[in-house]
Amino acid sequence: MENTENIKKIAIVGPESTGKSTIAAQLAAHYNTVWVPEYAREYCSKLTEPCTWQDEINMFRGQLDLENQLLGSANKLLICDTTFITVKIWSDYMFGKAPEEVLYKLPRHPYDFYLLMDIDLPWMDDPLRDFPHLREYFMDVWHKELRELNASYVVVSGSSDTRVNNAIAAVDKYLHC
Template sequence: MKKIAVVGPESTGKSTIAQYLANSLGTVCVPEYARYYCKNLNNQYTLQDEVNMFYGQLALEEALVPLAQNILVCDTTIMTVKIWCDHLFGNTPAIVTEEIKNRAYDFYLLMDIDLPWQDDPLRDFPKEREHFMEVWKNELDGLGTPYIIISGTGNVRSENALAAVQQYLQ
């Protein structure tokens, strides 16, 4: 099974692209667990909340693996927990960093920050997207795993993402 991860800063179309890819490839999309978890937190996160989101994302991904058709599309990964822990709390629990080393994804699509910011109660840092884009690049470079930056608006973005995945799969 090939695991495709759609990642990047806030408000870059990750969920839209992940669902589009899953539909186009005839498989399932693992949604971002944090969106469900954070609905009632009012942007007041604790380190324990991040750990809970870590476990929730893992459980959601594992639950959907049997439904995948040779490809699993993930709307974010546990790397997001690391990025938020580092940013909000200055460090990341070892359980998270160890799992990141052991949990491989075959190909990452890093969503570019070329889309306009869309307000959402679960988004926190509209003025720091450039910073988080660099953080994502550094984290992916550190993993040494293949990734591509996906840019464009509307259907162009979706088609760029699908073309990148299809090229990778060949």
């Protein structure tokens, strides 16, 4: 097992229906490593009521736990299909504020590089997606959040092979800086 301190964490983030899970899986295969699925997707698929404040906290903790579980299996890179920044963004939107423990952890749990998925893909309906009409709004929010964290990130655009090739090129460039 590799020393986890040397593992680079690459976060795949962005608004709904931008191909984050697809890109995460493709990058993990390309770099022969593991990827951390979006904990909230599994969590929310089991909810029978609208998401609550406690659900947001549970998703925050679950995402971190899942990431920590998979970190030791990573091969130099850990590809993260979203991060708990999503909890902050959704909480801000749905409840007008984010949980304190999320705000506390954000600057203390950095990712090495972010790929912000562009909204240039067609919307794909999914029972766990809510805001097809707010994609531009949430894209702006993602830019703002990443800037506030002083995060190193690039926007990844294009469809299908172009998108994954653009993502690989961005990661390669980051790794060789």
